[in-house]
Amino acid sequence: MKASYSKYVLAATLAATTVAYVAQVPATAAVPFTDLKNVGDHYTAIEELYNSGIITGRTATTFAPYEAATRAELALFIANALHLDTKNVKDPGFTDVPKNSTYxxxxxxxxxxxxxxxxxxxxxxxNDYVKRSQVAKMLVLAFDLELANTTTTKFTDVNSIQDMDTRRYIQTLVQYNITKGTSTTTFSPNDSVKRAQLATFLKRAIDYTQSDFDIINVE
Structure with missing residues (x-):
């Protein structure tokens, strides 16, 4: 089921949240992580989202960019990005998520x-590693991205998936240029998502949502 708010309301929330964070953190603020020397283009996403209070490190001084992200970490990062109320919540009843858990x-x-x-x-x-196909679904729902109409993708390993919704979620990320796959013909839907990759995916999703909001304001 979809979230109960439109993408434009969500965009407004993200915009307001971003303004609040920028007011608190200098644009050039450095990250405290010592393990980001070889992350390439992921650095910008990690730096921006960390300074915005959206993502966290594995320790005070390490981000663990090439370790697999967990389902709990993804949930936390998305909740932070959407600026959701995480205090006044109804218990979902998961037997392995105690109320005293950080997540x-x-x-x-x-x-x-x-x-x-x-x-x-x-x-x-x-604590399970989050799969690439799971990230696709959560980002589409979280940011209310317009779902792709087609279930046929350029990825041979996606076209063999029986669940049509999963195919659409993945194709949606491709159409929004949030991901290009692990090669020109594969998406690796069952592979884990590395924490650096997750930061980039999140930043792209936020940027597209922010762009929609800006367009609406201009018009």
């Missing part, structure tokens, strides 16, 4: 908004 509020908020779901055994599996 409880974010997971509950996203579940309440219809952005994430759990497993049939009433677990969320917060």
């Amino acid at each position: 409880y509020g974010a997971i509950a908020a996203l579940y309440n908004a219809g952005i994430i779901g759990g497993y049939k055994d009433k677990t969320f599996k917060p």
Whole structure:
């Protein structure tokens, strides 16, 4: 199910949130992580989202850019990006997400908004690595991206997926240029997403949503 707000309302929220963060953090603020020397283009996304309070490191001085992101981390980052209320939440009832967990509020908020779901055994599996196909679904729902009409993609390993919605979520990210795949013909839907990659995906999704908001304001 979709979140209960339009992408333009969401964009306005993101815009207001960004202004608030910029007021608190200098644009040139350095990140405290010592392990970002070889992250290439991901550095900009990590720096911007960290200074905006959206993403966090694995420790005070390391980001672990090429370690796999967990489902809990993705939930936290998206909740931060959407500026969701993570305090006043309804318990989603996941047996493996205790209320004293660092990630409880974010997971509950996203579940309440219809952005994430759990497993049939009433677990969320917060420490599992998040798959590329799962990231596609969560970003499409979180940022209310217009879902692709086609289920045929340029990726051979996506076209073989039986679930048509999963195909659409992945194709949507391609159409928004949030991802280009792991090669020209593969997406690797079951592979884990590295934390540096996740930062870039998030920044692109935020940028597109912000762009929509700017267009509406101009018109």
